Amino acid sequence: MAAIITFVCVFWFAVVPLQHELAFGLVFSVLFQELFRFFIYKLLRKAETGLQKVAENTERITDNKHILAYVAGLGFGIISGAFSLVNVLADAVGPGTMGLKAGSQYFFITSAATSLCFILLHTFWGVIFFSAADTKNYVQLAVVVGGHMLVSSMTLFNRSQVYAASLVPLYIVTALTGVMAFRVAGGSRASLKAACSWR
Amino acid sequence: MPANVSYPDNEVANSVMKESSSQQENGVADTVAREAPADHPVPPEWHEEEEELKYGAKHVIKLFVPVSLCMLVVVATISSVNFYTTKDVYLVYTPFHEDSPDTSTKVWNAVANSLILMAVIVVMTVLLIVLYKNRCYKIIHGWLILSSLMMLFIFSYLYLEEVLRAYNVPLDYITLALLMWNFGVVGMVCIHWYGPLRLQQAYLIFVAALMALVFIKYLPEWTTWVVLAVISVWDLVAVLTPKGPLRILVETAQERNEQIFPALIYSSTYMYSYVSIVNGEDNEQASSSNQSPQSQPTNRSQESEGDPESGFSREWVSTHAERVEQRQRDIREASGGRIPNYNATAQTNVSAQPEFRELEEEERGVKLGLGDFIFYSVLVGKASSYGDWNTTLACFVAILIGLCLTLLLLAIFKKALPALPISITFGLIFYFATRQIVKPFADSLSSEQAFI
Numbered sequence: 001m002a003a004i005i006t007f008v009c010v011f012w013f014a015v016v017p018l019q020h021e022l023a024f025g026l027v028f029s030v031l032f033q034e035l036f037r038f039f040i041y042k043l044l045r046k047a048e049t050g051l052q053k054v055a056e057n058t059e060r061i062t063d064n065k066h067i068l069a070y071v072a073g074l075g076f077g078i079i080s081g082a083f084s085l086v087n088v089l090a091d092a093v094g095p096g097t098m099g100l101k102a103g104s105q106y107f108f109i110t111s112a113a114t115s116l117c118f119i120l121l122h123t124f125w126g127v128i129f130f131s132a133a134d135t136k137n138y139v140q141l142a143v144v145v146g147g148h149m150l151v152s153s154m155t156l157f158n159r160s161q162v163y164a165a166s167l168v169p170l171y172i173v174t175a176l177t178g179v180m181a182f183r184v185a186g187g188s189r190a191s192l193k194a195a196c197s198w199r
Numbered sequence: 200m201p202a203n204v205s206y207p208d209n210e211v212a213n214s215v216m217k218e219s220s221s222q223q224e225n226g227v228a229d230t231v232a233r234e235a236p237a238d239h240p241v242p243p244e245w246h247e248e249e250e251e252l253k254y255g256a257k258h259v260i261k262l263f264v265p266v267s268l269c270m271l272v273v274v275a276t277i278s279s280v281n282f283y284t285t286k287d288v289y290l291v292y293t294p295f296h297e298d299s300p301d302t303s304t305k306v307w308n309a310v311a312n313s314l315i316l317m318a319v320i321v322v323m324t325v326l327l328i329v330l331y332k333n334r335c336y337k338i339i340h341g342w343l344i345l346s347s348l349m350m351l352f353i354f355s356y357l358y359l360e361e362v363l364r365a366y367n368v369p370l371d372y373i374t375l376a377l378l379m380w381n382f383g384v385v386g387m388v389c390i391h392w393y394g395p396l397r398l399q400q401a402y403l404i405f406v407a408a409l410m411a412l413v414f415i416k417y418l419p420e421w422t423t424w425v426v427l428a429v430i431s432v433w434d435l436v437a438v439l440t441p442k443g444p445l446r447i448l449v450e451t452a453q454e455r456n457e458q459i460f461p462a463l464i465y466s467s468t469y470m471y472s473y474v475s476i477v478n479g480e481d482n483e484q485a486s487s488s489n490q491s492p493q494s495q496p497t498n499r500s501q502e503s504e505g506d507p508e509s510g511f512s513r514e515w516v517s518t519h520a521e522r523v524e525q526r527q528r529d530i531r532e533a534s535g536g537r538i539p540n541y542n543a544t545a546q547t548n549v550s551a552q553p554e555f556r557e558l559e560e561e562e563r564g565v566k567l568g569l570g571d572f573i574f575y576s577v578l579v580g581k582a583s584s585y586g587d588w589n590t591t592l593a594c595f596v597a598i599l600i601g602l603c604l605t606l607l608l609l610a611i612f613k614k615a616l617p618a619l620p621i622s623i624t625f626g627l628i629f630y631f632a633t634r635q636i637v638k639p640f641a642d643s644l645s646s647e648q649a650f651i
Contacts, residue, residue, distance in 0.1 A: 022649060025640060029651040079596075083641060084650055086588040090278075111648060118650050151650075158648035 023156055030152050034145045041133050044068050066127055066185045073126015077119035085115040110163040117174045124181035131184045147177060258565035259606045261467045263599060265404055269572045270595060272408040273580040282361040283416045284584050290417045292316050297419040309421035313429045324444045332451055351386040354409045396469055403465050407569045411576035423581050427623050434617040468564025571618040578626045589641050590633045597629035598622045
């Protein structure tokens with residue numbers, strides 16, 4: 001989680017001086033994020049043995065090698081979601097009515113929904129990315145990076161306030177990525193049924 | 200020798216160390232063999248190091264919660280109660296009020312203010328050490344008691360008044376008097392005497408938050424940041440240099456086998472000897488529990504005054520001692536349980552070894568000084584007072600990272616470490632970076648609702 005904020009600051013630092021066009025900054029941000037995801041992957045794999053020593057339940061980490069990936073992805077997601085949403089939330093408390101004078105009345109709900117998608121997506125991407133980097137599966141890597149670029153670009157549609165144009169594809173992508181991450185982490189329809197059954 | 204170590208940690212550690220040194224072949228007396236019972240072979244050193252790290256990691260988590268809570272209280276107050284962000288009067292120690300619009304004037308104003316404050320802090324610290332060395336415990340205890348009285352009654356009352364005013368809630372004086380009286384008295388009892396652990400922790404966190412709010416309100420803008428930086432440097436100097444006042448203080452306390460002002464440290468376990476010594480050593484228990492109440496009432500002779508400004512000058516005095524104690528805490532935290540040259544006492548009976556091990560695991564709590572809480576909260580509170588939550592969040596994470604690193608270093612180096620420099624440095628870097636660079640970009644992103 002520590003490195004996540006670092007990466008956020010660093011990439012913004014690098015990107016911001018260049019941008020006057022938001023899309024340009026956005027593309028670079030996505031690339032930097034994926035780059036830092038890769039760095040974190042390298043770091044965590046190297047530190048894994050050390051972390052196992054200091055972890056309380058060492059069995060749990062060794063059991064499932066996706067736990068580290070999940071945690072990293074979740075960290076990314078939380079920070080990303082927090083940074084996107086918290087200022088909007090703070091403004092939402094204050095006086096005013098959205099959409100009364102200008103703007104769309106669905107601003108806040110779209111904000112919230114999109115943030116949720118991104119948090120989930122980052123978590124899924126974390127799992128897929130780490131597993132793909134472990135097994136050198138370049139297709140999955142491309143899916144992660146490409147998917148990130150795709151959804152970020154889709155959110156650019158929000159500028160025109162036609163929120164459905166970005167939300168609907170976003171949720172579809174989230175669901176698909178979720179299924180993919182589930183598969184990568186070793187789940188299957190059978191295991192899902194087994195987990196859901198009353199035992 | 201009945202010289203009973205009043206640190207529970209030290210005592211148990213002494214006994215464990217004795218146990219381990221009697222059985223270790225490699226003769227490394229200063230690493231504590233936590234898992235070697237008396238009849239098992241010597242654990243290799245890496246195993247001990249791993250234990251050290253595990254200890255460090257576990258206690259990092261234990262400290263995250265109180266530090267976050269304190270910051271939460273401060274941030275919540277700052278964002279909801281306007282009183283703490285309006286600038287009317289300033290501390291008497293900061294005569295330069297940064298009124299001019301010229302940047303360079305502001306800068307030298309801030310630097311001058313913080314140098315004055317630093318001078319006051321240094322003088323107070325030295326005074327405290329002189330008092331301590333000359334065993335003027337009554338004065339010190341009275342000082343501390345008076346300062347916590349002030350915090351718990353006057354500042355809490357002012358805080359409550361401002362919160363009620365901000366939320367437009369009426370409250371009659373009778374209820375108020377009852378509330379404040381109970382709150383204050385229970386607080387005094389919990390902090391200076393015995394009380395439920397959680398309650399004591401809650402009171403300490405609240406007192407630290409109040410103090411942080413005072414600093415945020417009564418220091419001019421740029422002065423706050425410069426003070427934070429200067430105090431981190433002072434912390435570093437005072438704790439690590441051989442002639443540093445705090446180091447002298449801690450070493451003196453260790454020589455005398457005493458507990459240092461337990462009223463001003465946050466501890467995650469009971470600091471009272473009577474709880475930890477359950478291994479049947481009654482004489483130690485009796486004398487340690489005698490000792491702890493004795494070290495509690497510290498004297499800080501200040502009378503309260505109606506004028507907040509002169510009251511704050513005394514508050515400064517009290518916080519100096521707090522901060523001093525805070526660093527002693529850091530040192531204690533580092534040293535509690537790990538001082539190899541300290542097990543001069545022969546009082547421990549090594550027969551209760553399994554108990555020692557258990558005790559050790561339970562009561563090797565982590566301690567952090569209240570001054571650390573205060574300055575972390577000042578940083579985060581000040582960051583949040585500008586209204587941007589991204590900055591606040593970034594500073595919060597930075598401080599937690601710094602705390603993590605500090606505790607890790609503590610677990611590795613096992614000596615006195617200041618808790619302020621790393622966290623405050625990270626906090627300041629992240630604050631300025633986020634504010635200047637991240638904020639505009641994040642704002643434009645969120646106004647377009649583009650997500651990255």
